[in-house]
Amino acid sequence: MPIFEDLKTLHGGQEYIYERPVVAGDKLKCTKEIVDVQTKQGKTGPMTLIITEDWGEDLSGNLVFLGRRTIILR
Known part of the structure; x- marks a missing residue:
């Protein structure tokens, strides 16, 4: 039996910051x-918040975008 079988996954929010526009042809x-x-205590019991970041850099190593996302497991 999978250990995550009874977990519910919720989208807790996301945001993106762009340092410059992304255009066709960008690598x-x-x-x-x-x-x-x-881990936090919610109204219906404990929940786990997983915070991820993703970012994109151009081939010169310059930051193009940064994203941050929260996933909630309960």
Whole structure:
């Protein structure tokens, strides 16, 4: 039996910051990372918040965008 079978996944929010517009023909190196995991007590019981960041850089290493997302497991 999978350990996550009874978990519910919720979208907790996301935001993006663009350093410049992304245009057709751009070549970007994109990376995603889990930056934090927190456990909090909600009204219906404990929940786990997973915060991820993803970012894209151009081929010169300049940041083009940064995204941050929260996923809630309960």
